[in-house]
Amino acid sequence: MYYSAKAKELLSKVTISEYLREAELLCGQEQKRCEERLHRTTVTQVRQTCCRVLVDDHAEQICEDAESFLINNQQEDLHRLFSLFSELSKESALMSFKVNILKRYIERSGLEVVRKFEQEDATKNPEGYIEALMQVRNKYFELIKDAFGFHPLMRTALDQACRVFANSHPRLPELLAKYTHFLMSRDKKGHSSSRGGIGLPRSPTSLPPGLLDDTLEKKIENISIVFCLIDDKDVFKKYYSKFLARRLIKGISASDEMEILLIQKLRDICGYDFVSNLQKMLKDKMLSKFNNAKELTRTVISELTNFPEQDCSHHLANLVKVKVLTSDGDTANPTYGLNFGFTNRKVRISAIPNSPVETPKAIKVPTREVEEDRRMSLQAAIVRVLKTRRDIHQAQLMRDVAGILANQFVPSTTAIKQNIEILIQKEYLRRHEDDQTRFLYVA
CATH class of the missing domain: 1.10.10.10 (Winged helix-like DNA-binding domain superfamily/Winged helix DNA-binding domain)
Known part of the structure; x- marks a missing residue:
């Protein structure tokens, strides 16, 4: 009765922040008196009863003000509220805070970012959109770490809220794939397309030892975090595989190590079957460096590459034209071989037909x-x-x-x-x- 009356008196006079401090102090004083005069087995029960009367019986009123703690980033008050709620024998108050306050607040914060980029057309700035999502997620990740000690309920609230606002943009899988392509590509001068201190010279195939620094690894980690939030992971895979193929064919991949690292993270999340085709693409690129056959017929080349024979004929004709390959002239099924006497004054020659200008339709996932x-x-x-x-x-x-x-x-x-x-x-x-x-x- 005493603490019930005390709680009503305090709530009518002080703010919720001050009330939580008083409740914590009163619970501590009651525990100290019990430790001095009662058997230790009753101490926990007495403290829980005290918390129930002071906190649980007024949880609804306390939670109404708790959102202001989030808005003003009052981590000390949030930690105190969480500690008192955690001492209750039932998790009803903690669940109410998680569902009605924390989760909804994080959702609203994230949806504000989504709406802003919807107005600005996020497809034109995928890197800005993905990094903005990560800023929201990281902000509340740190809050949950510092104020709530990574409690499973609070971590679940974060994951659920982030999933809601992230998937509210219907083109999230495409935007993440474009952001990944932006990060993994290098420009014509051999520099990485990514920003934030990563634009260092790249070799055509791999990074020098030690260049895969913490900043770059963090960006790849961010990709995997957003990927975990995506509902339609298979749609992301379709876009990602098309962009990966483009990087490998055009030779604009910033680093083999980067590609392998990201695919490993996707495999850790979704399993081997999900990334088997992606791993095969990288493996084929590596195996292509070690072809030993000196002569092959067009039919064999078509079978080995899994390309239609008509496409093979078209591309092989261009290689013969620049004298990289030789042909026996057979019209039915010509045999092609390497021209070991090939020389050219140019450092680089083009033997591939010009690609048509790429449009959004060209990369649209069927x-x-x-x-x-x-x-x-x-x-x-x-x-x-x-x-x-x-x-x-x-x-x-x-x-x-x-x-x-x-x-x-x-x-x-x-x-x-x-x-x-x-x-x-x-x-x-x-x-x-x-x-x-x-x-x-x-x-």
């Missing part, structure tokens, strides 16, 4: 291609779940499938149901005779 990949992934996930469980309710099946595909994209309920029906037609599964919401695996 929607049909993404949809087909998603359809196959959905069906594979559904079959995997059914094969494991044999008998499963529809709601559980949809949750399990969404969990399996979470690292690639967020499947819609409609898409899962459509693919369930397709698999029923293919006789991979069937509905239960007595319960149409249950599915059985067909061996």
